[in-house]
Amino acid sequence: MALIRTSEIRKMTKEQRIKKLDEYKKKLFTVRSELSSGGSIENPGQINDYKTAIARILTIMTELDEI
Numbered sequence: 001m002a003l004i005r006t007s008e009i010r011k012m013t014k015e016q017r018i019k020k021l022d023e024y025k026k027k028l029f030t031v032r033s034e035l036s037s038g039g040s041i042e043n044p045g046q047i048n049d050y051k052t053a054i055a056r057i058l059t060i061m062t063e064l065d066e067i
Contacts, residue, residue, distance in 0.1 A: 003053040009060050021057045024050050
């Protein structure tokens with residue numbers, strides 16, 4: 001299941017996209033740090049979900065020349 005769909009990203013304003021991008025980057029960092037410190041995460045697929053969501057946002061921002 002996708003964290004966010006492309007249609008939802010396109011409806012957002014530039015500021016909302018930047019905010020969501022920062023949020024997903026922080027969550028990805030948190031999950032990775034938990035994993036690297038020897039802990040286990042509840043859903044290992046979270047990493048790929050966050051990476052995909054970040055890539056989607058960046059792709060749309062590039063298309064709209066916001067980067």
